[in-house]
Amino acid sequence: MYVAVKGGEAAINNAHRLLADRRRGDRSLPSVTIDQIVEQLGLAVDRVMAEASLYDRSLAALAVRQARGDMIEAIFLLRAYRTTLPRFGATVPVDTAGMKVERRISATYKDLPGGQLLGPTFDYTHRLLDPSLLSDEQVEEPVRKQAGGEEVMRVSDILAHEGLIEPDGEFPEDHEAGDLTREPMEFPMSRDLRLQALARGDEGFLLALGYSTQRGYGRNHPFVGEIRIGEVEVEMDIAELGFAVPLGRIRVTECQMVNQFKGSSKAPPQFTRGYGLVFGQSERKAMAMSLVDRALRAEELGEDIIAPAQDEEFVISHCDNVQATGFVEHLKLPHYVDFQAELGLVRKMRSDIDKARSKARSGDNLSQEAAE
Amino acid sequence: MTDLATYNFAYLDEQTKRMIRRAILKAIAIPGYQVPFASREMPMPYGWGTGGVQVTAAILGPDDVLKVIDQGADDTTNAVSIRAFFQKVANVAVTTHTRDATIIQTRHRIPEEKLTEGQVLVYQVPIPEPLRFLEPRETETRKMHALEEYGLMHVKLYEDIARNGHIATTYAYPVKVAGRYVMDPSPTPKFDNPKMHMSEALQLFGAGREKRIYAVPPHTEVVSLDFEDYPFEIQKFEQPCALCGAHDVYLDEVVLDDKGGRMFVCSDTDHCEDRRDHGHAGAMLAPKKEAAE
Amino acid sequence: MTDTPLLKVGGLSKFYGSRIGCKDVSFELWPGEVLAIVGESGSGKTTLLNCLSTRLMPTTGSVEYRMRDGNFRDLYHLSEAERRFLMRTDWGFVHQNPADGLRMTVSAGANVGERLMAVGDRHYGNIRSTASDWLSRVEIGTDRIDDQPRAFSGGMRQRLQIARNLVTGPRLVFMDEPTGGLDVSVQARLLDLVRGLVNDLGLAAIVVTHDLAVARLLSHRMMVMKDGYVIEHGLTDRVLDDPREPYTQLLVSSILQV
Numbered sequence: 001m002y003v004a005v006k007g008g009e010a011a012i013n014n015a016h017r018l019l020a021d022r023r024r025g026d027r028s029l030p031s032v033t034i035d036q037i038v039e040q041l042g043l044a045v046d047r048v049m050a051e052a053s054l055y056d057r058s059l060a061a062l063a064v065r066q067a068r069g070d071m072i073e074a075i076f077l078l079r080a081y082r083t084t085l086p087r088f089g090a091t092v093p094v095d096t097a098g099m100k101v102e103r104r105i106s107a108t109y110k111d112l113p114g115g116q117l118l119g120p121t122f123d124y125t126h127r128l129l130d131p132s133l134l135s136d137e138q139v140e141e142p143v144r145k146q147a148g149g150e151e152v153m154r155v156s157d158i159l160a161h162e163g164l165i166e167p168d169g170e171f172p173e174d175h176e177a178g179d180l181t182r183e184p185m186e187f188p189m190s191r192d193l194r195l196q197a198l199a200r201g202d203e204g205f206l207l208a209l210g211y212s213t214q215r216g217y218g219r220n221h222p223f224v225g226e227i228r229i230g231e232v233e234v235e236m237d238i239a240e241l242g243f244a245v246p247l248g249r250i251r252v253t254e255c256q257m258v259n260q261f262k263g264s265s266k267a268p269p270q271f272t273r274g275y276g277l278v279f280g281q282s283e284r285k286a287m288a289m290s291l292v293d294r295a296l297r298a299e300e301l302g303e304d305i306i307a308p309a310q311d312e313e314f315v316i317s318h319c320d321n322v323q324a325t326g327f328v329e330h331l332k333l334p335h336y337v338d339f340q341a342e343l344g345l346v347r348k349m350r351s352d353i354d355k356a357r358s359k360a361r362s363g364d365n366l367s368q369e370a371a372e
Numbered sequence: 373m374t375d376l377a378t379y380n381f382a383y384l385d386e387q388t389k390r391m392i393r394r395a396i397l398k399a400i401a402i403p404g405y406q407v408p409f410a411s412r413e414m415p416m417p418y419g420w421g422t423g424g425v426q427v428t429a430a431i432l433g434p435d436d437v438l439k440v441i442d443q444g445a446d447d448t449t450n451a452v453s454i455r456a457f458f459q460k461v462a463n464v465a466v467t468t469h470t471r472d473a474t475i476i477q478t479r480h481r482i483p484e485e486k487l488t489e490g491q492v493l494v495y496q497v498p499i500p501e502p503l504r505f506l507e508p509r510e511t512e513t514r515k516m517h518a519l520e521e522y523g524l525m526h527v528k529l530y531e532d533i534a535r536n537g538h539i540a541t542t543y544a545y546p547v548k549v550a551g552r553y554v555m556d557p558s559p560t561p562k563f564d565n566p567k568m569h570m571s572e573a574l575q576l577f578g579a580g581r582e583k584r585i586y587a588v589p590p591h592t593e594v595v596s597l598d599f600e601d602y603p604f605e606i607q608k609f610e611q612p613c614a615l616c617g618a619h620d621v622y623l624d625e626v627v628l629d630d631k632g633g634r635m636f637v638c639s640d641t642d643h644c645e646d647r648r649d650h651g652h653a654g655a656m657l658a659p660k661k662e663a664a665e
Numbered sequence: 666m667t668d669t670p671l672l673k674v675g676g677l678s679k680f681y682g683s684r685i686g687c688k689d690v691s692f693e694l695w696p697g698e699v700l701a702i703v704g705e706s707g708s709g710k711t712t713l714l715n716c717l718s719t720r721l722m723p724t725t726g727s728v729e730y731r732m733r734d735g736n737f738r739d740l741y742h743l744s745e746a747e748r749r750f751l752m753r754t755d756w757g758f759v760h761q762n763p764a765d766g767l768r769m770t771v772s773a774g775a776n777v778g779e780r781l782m783a784v785g786d787r788h789y790g791n792i793r794s795t796a797s798d799w800l801s802r803v804e805i806g807t808d809r810i811d812d813q814p815r816a817f818s819g820g821m822r823q824r825l826q827i828a829r830n831l832v833t834g835p836r837l838v839f840m841d842e843p844t845g846g847l848d849v850s851v852q853a854r855l856l857d858l859v860r861g862l863v864n865d866l867g868l869a870a871i872v873v874t875h876d877l878a879v880a881r882l883l884s885h886r887m888m889v890m891k892d893g894y895v896i897e898h899g900l901t902d903r904v905l906d907d908p909r910e911p912y913t914q915l916l917v918s919s920i921l922q923v
Contacts, residue, residue, distance in 0.1 A: 008452035076417070083413040084379060184408030184583050187511050313510055323581045326418025327498070333420065333450050337443045337480045337639055340625055341542035341561040344607055349536060519746045523753075523783025527768070530775045530782065533789055534811050599789040 023068050037061035046251075046280025047071060051321065052078035053181070053200045055250050055279055072202075076322045083181065090177050092235045092244050096254045096277075099230040101152050103281075107224040108258060114152030119229060120281075155226035156256050156273065165258065165271040187313050191297070194316060198292060199278060201319030203285045209309040210291035218295045218307030221260035222274065229253045229281050253278045255286035259294050261301065272301060382429040382462040388412055392430035392585070396576060399587035404549030405517070406500050411583040421454055422580030424477050424496035431492060431576075432458065432475060437465045439473035444481035444622065444639035451479070468642050480543075482564040484621050484643040487573035489590065495558040497579040500586060502546045502556040522554050525597060533602055542607070548595045549588055557594075563606045563622045568594040613638045614656040616647035669731060671696045671837060671869050672717075677726030679712050685893035686712035690726070692888065692898065696836065697867040701884035701901065703874055703916070709893040711841065714873045718758055718839045719748055730837075753783050757830030757838035761845045763822035766829070767814045773800060773825055774810040780833045799828040803858060820851040824858065831862065838863075840872040844879055856882050877917065881905055889913045 024031060038045055038061045048060040052075045060078055067073035103119025106112055118124075159165035169191060178193040180200075189197075198206065213220055231251050235244040257274035274294025276286035295309040308314055318324060380386065395409035414422040432438065438458055442451035446468040454477060458464050467473050470483040479496040487493060503513045506524045516522070525546055532540045545562035549555045557565060558577060568575060568588060575588040588594060596604040612619045614635040621643065623636040635656055638644035648657065670693040679686035687709035694700055702710045715721035717728055719740050729737040733755065743751065752758070760766040767776055777796040778786075786792055797807045803824035805817075814822050823843065830838060843859065844852040860883055863870055872883055880887050880901060887904050889897040889912070897910045908914045 008447045008449045009456070012449060012452060012456075076413075079413040080415040084383070084385065086385065181410070181413070183410045186408060313508075317510075322413065323418045326420060326422070327581055328419075329417060330419030330498070333479075334443050334448055335480070335559075336624055337561055337622070338543040338559050340623070340639075341563070341607060343625065344609075345540060345542050349540075352537070515745075519749055521749065521783065523779055526782035526787070527771060527775045527779050530778055530789065530792065531772060534772055534774055534793075598787075599792075600787050601790045 023066070032065060034058055034061045034065065037064055043281060044069075044071065044074075046282055047203060047285075048074045048078055050279040050282055050285065051075045051200050051202065052082060053196075053279075054078050054082040072321050072325050076325070079322055087179075087182065089236060090179075091247070092237060094232045094234060094250075094252070096228065096232060096252070097151055097154050097157070099152070099228055099232045099252075099254075100249075101228050101230040103229040104152055104226065105224070105228075106155050106226045108155060108226075109158070112153075112155065112158065114150075121283075152228070154228075154256070155258075159225070159258070159271060163270065166261075166273060185316070187316075188299075189312060189316060191293075191300075194296060194312065195275065195277070195289075195293060197316045197319060198276075198289045201289070202321035202324070203282070203288070205319050205321070205324075206288040206292050207284060209295070209315060210288035212307065213291050213295050213309045218298070218310045220274070220291070220294050222257045222291055222294065223259070224287070225256040225258035225273070227253070227255045227283055227286065229283065251280055253280065253282050253286040255283070255290045257287070257290040257294055272297070379461055381434070382432045382458065382464075383415070384412065384426065384429045389430045392426055395585045396427065396430065396587065399576070399585050400574070400589050402553070403588055403592050404547075404553030404555040404586060406579075406584040406586045408583055409585050411580045414580060416453070416457070418581035419498060420450060421477070421479060421496040423578030423582075423585070424479070424494050424580075425454060425457070425578075426580055427494045427576050427578035427585060428458065428475060428477050429462075431494075432462055432464060434462070434464065436474045437467050437472055439467050439470065439476045439642075440478075441476065441481060441483070441640075441642075442479040443624070444483070445641040447641065469646070470640075470642055480559050480561075481622070481639060482560055482567045484618075484638070484640045485646075486567075487571055489572045491573040493571075493573050493575045495560075495575065495577045497556070497558040497577045497584070498581075500556055500577065500579040500582050500584040502544075502554050517553060520552070522548075525554055526599075529597060529599065529602075533599070539598065539602060539604075545604075546597050548597060550592050551595075554597070555586060555588075555594075561607060561622060562596065562604075565594070565596045565604070566606065570594075609636060611636055612654060613644060613647075614654040616644045616652045616657070617654040618644070618647055618652065670694060671698075671731050673727075673729040673737065674717065675727045675729075677713070677716055677723050677728065679709075679716055679721065679723045685709070687716070687890070687893045690895055692895075694837075694869055694871065696869050698886065699863055699868075699870045699872060699884045701872045701874060701880035701887040702890060703877060703880050703887055704890035705875060708890040710873045710875075710890050712893075713890070714839055714841055714871065717871060718756070719743075719752070720758075733836075753780050754833050755835050755837065757827075757835045759823075759826055759830055759838060759840040759843050761842040763814070763819070763826045766826045767822065769815050770813060772811045772813055773805065773817070776814065776825060776829050777832050780829065784833065795832065799832050800825075802862070803828040818851075819847055820855060823847065823855055827859065827862070831866065831868075834866070836869060838868055838870045840870060842874055842876075843872065844874075844876065852879075859883060877905065889916065 038057050041064065044064055045057050045060045048063055048071065049055050049057065052060070059081065060074070063074035063077040066077055101117060103121060104114065104117040106116065156165055160167060178190065178196070180193055180196045212218070229251070231249040233249055234247045236247055237244050255276040259272045259274060261270060261272040272294065274290035276289030276293065278286045278289065292309055292315060295307070296312055296315060298305050298310040305311060392409060395407045399405065399407045411423065412426060414425055416422060416425065438455065439446065440451045440455040442448040445451065455466050459466060470476065470485040473491065475492045475494060476483065477494040477496065482493065501513050503516055503524065506528060507513050507516065529539050532538070541562065543561045544556055544559045545565055547555050547557055547565060547568065557568060570591055570593065571588070572590050574590055577586045598604040609623050613621060613623060615637050618638060622639045624639045625634055625636055627634050672694040674693070675691050677690040678688045690713055702713060704710045712721065716723040722741065728740045730740055731737050740748070758766065768779070774793055774796040777799050778792040781792050781795060797810055800807050800810060805821055805824055814825055817825060844855055847855065856879060862868070863883070872879065874880055884901045886899065887901045888895045889904065889910065891912050897904060897908065897913045904913065905917060908917050
């Protein structure tokens with residue numbers, strides 16, 4: 001006799017309890033604190049902030065802890081919180097020329113005003129596992145340069161002086177920056193929305209797409225004009241005051257890719273740009289973003305669209321890892337109603353074929369008999 | 373960070389609800405048309421009913437009675453989880469009885485019991501675009517809808533018949549709504565398609581990840597696409613429900629052992645229980661006392 | 666042929682920036698008439714064809730088409746819905762590469778039947794028998810009706826593309842190098858078939874080709890294009906046998922081997 005399965009509620013509660021247990025792990029060890037995550041796993045925190053599009057280091061660290069270190073789960077947690085926050089307005093565009101630079105490198109000039117500044121980079125470390133990190137050894141204080149006080153000019157401005165690079169795009173006077181999370185997405189997209197989508201897009205996906213452009217799938221001859229990491233001031237116009245008010249400083253990574261361009265009947269040859277701007281320190285993401293941004297400008301620049309990275313609908317519709325993970329993972333939800341329908345169909349089609357076959361076989365026998 | 377978890381009634385803020393309600397009104401005004409809306413990030417994964425949950429959250433009032441089903445059942449884990457979500461964030465009355473509910477959120481089924489005036493059926497939709505697998509481009513499919521170019525849809529059905537001798541689409545079977553828009557009924561089995569036609573209830577469809585809302589208002593014509601000489605047919609089961617003996621309902625197959633033993637039971641658990649309470653019994657129903665032990 | 670033209674083209678020009686695509690083209694096309702547009706690559710013939718078939722917007726000029734109700738309409742003032750309807754009912758477009766005009770992953774029968782379904786035919790049996798009939802008219806075995814064009818040879822694909830275009834009984838067909846990319850022997854057979862169909866159905870056609878032999882076999886009239894301009898225009902036999910422009914003379918003497 002059969003009694004229908006019940007008790008989904010109890011099962012869910014028990015699953016949550018077990019999850020909490022696994023998250024805590026061995027109780028004899030101290031649990032990791034939010035401050036420790038903020039301070040010692042800073043790049044994980046940065047990635048969660050970037051892809052959740054919410055700049056809050058403590059909340060991002062909480063999400064990392066709650067997600068047991070699963071980055072996409074952490075991003076998801078932070079996004080689901082972000083969505084409930086009220087929106088006061090848009091800030092003034094950040095001025096990255098006024099950045100308090102911690103790292104600044106250019107691949108296009110050997111030396112330039114403001115100099116090359118390596119900053120806290122993995123680039124020239126040898127990737128040898130470091131046993132000293134097994135214990136809590138003393139770490140030396142960093143060497144600090146006395147800040148000169150003057151702004152570090154952007155490489156794009158150097159090229160712009162000669163008119164060799166396209167200017168920052170112009171929007172019509174009444175253009176309001178779109179908000180991907182507040183308005184329905186529609187294609188084709190304006191570049192501001194596209195950059196928003198890329199800025200919160202999955203690092204791995206953009207990395208792979210950027211890489212594909214380098215391997216010939218939508219090649220755009222990139223040079224790293226400049227990468228800079230540091231703090232910028234965020235300001236907001238307050239209508240009642242009539243001027244912009246500083247809200248605080250955030251750390252961002254900016255990449256300006258300089259790309260070749262042939263020129264057209266209207267425009268003389270000049271370099272074009274791909275742009276990447278990401279919360280926190282995430283050079284890989286900013287670089288990949290700028291490669292993909294440039295690839296997605298194919299139509300605007302009259303280039304043939306032949307590669308995945310140039311296909312706006314393809315890239316933007318699939319770069320969001322929270323959407324992607326939800327839909328891929330929803331396959332584990334029950335589908336037995338649909339499956340039942342397919343099961344019935346396959347059985348029916350197989351029995352149709354079996355019937356036709358046995359008919360044919362008895363027909364063969366008959367003709368054989370007739371021949372005998 | 374301590375007062376972090378204060379949420380509005382039914383989770384969404386009122387501005388967002390208004391935005392969703394506007395989309396719903398537009399959808400009702402143009403039956404079957406997919407209205408883009410600014411879908412929010414929800415505290416559950418995309419593909420798990422975020423569209424349905426947003427629609428429900430936008431129309432839910434304190435006096436509503438909510439029923440949530442997945443695969444026809446009230447007790448599948450995702451249905452339990454969504455129901456618990458609304459109990460938590462809206463403290464709303466819930467039920468498993470189809471006829472007591474004012475709002476029914478569903479994934480993959482329409483209840484067997486006929487819905488009545490005043491009820492709202494909210495579908496969770498994974499891919500709202502019926503033309504998506506024939507034409508992947510949004511810009512192109514929107515144009516096809518606008519110009520009512522649906523020849524391609526029939527090309528697919530033609531291919532089905534040419535290959536299999538009959539139309540081999542068993543779920544998410546495309547329909548034409550009010551003689552105008554071709555619509556995806558969400559992955560319900562085609563068995564349920566006739567229930568959409570001239571339904572007294574309002575049917576709302578929410579696709580969160582794809583950011584679309586569409587609707588079938590009450591008393592609206594919903595016709596499943598077919599050919600004159602290959603008319604639309606629904607699945608038929610060879611045996612009644614093994615628990616309640618119902619015919620003409622959609623059945624789930626339950627595998628009993630590894631020797632090919634199986635039974636078929638109602639996918640709509642509320643309908644099945646209700647019938648059993650009224651004395652109907654199928655071939656494998658345990659006598660009442662034993663089951664209670 | 667009646668005394669009213671089917672298509673009236675007036676002062677058609679298309680510029681790409683400052684470069685000329687085609688300039689100041691005017692002509693009329695009568696029902697049942699086949700017009701060949703010949704020229705070297707870059708002469709503007711494909712630009713002209715794309716403008717005429719509304720696949721490209723010209724910079725200036727007008728193209729009027731006599732609709733089935735007898736009224737002339739300016740093609741560039743049609744709504745997109747009207748234009749697309751016209752293209753899938755009263756017109757055909759045969760691409761040089763059959764893959765551009767066929768659905769390669771859909772059976773031959775559905776390829777032919779698609780236009781019928783697009784205009785509301787809902788009887789599977791009728792659609793299939795019409796498709797089957799058209800396959801035999803273009804010399805494709807009816808036993809191939811459920812095969813995909815991927816399994817077809819180049820010549821068969823091109824014939825399938827023609828059947829797919831003609832099934833709704835269009836009055837005007839555009840052809841872009843219809844025999845390009847085919848073997849010489851296959852070309853001859855296809856040209857024969859097209860000539861037969863055009864005659865039987867009384868189709869008007871505009872054929873773009875760089876091959877004067879194709880123009881000779883198919884067309885009644887021809888236009889010779891060079892650098893975006895029509896430099897010579899007349900009955901096909903006259904142009905080929907007695908070319909007046911030096912450029913046409915050069916073309917005829919250097920290419921024509923028929």
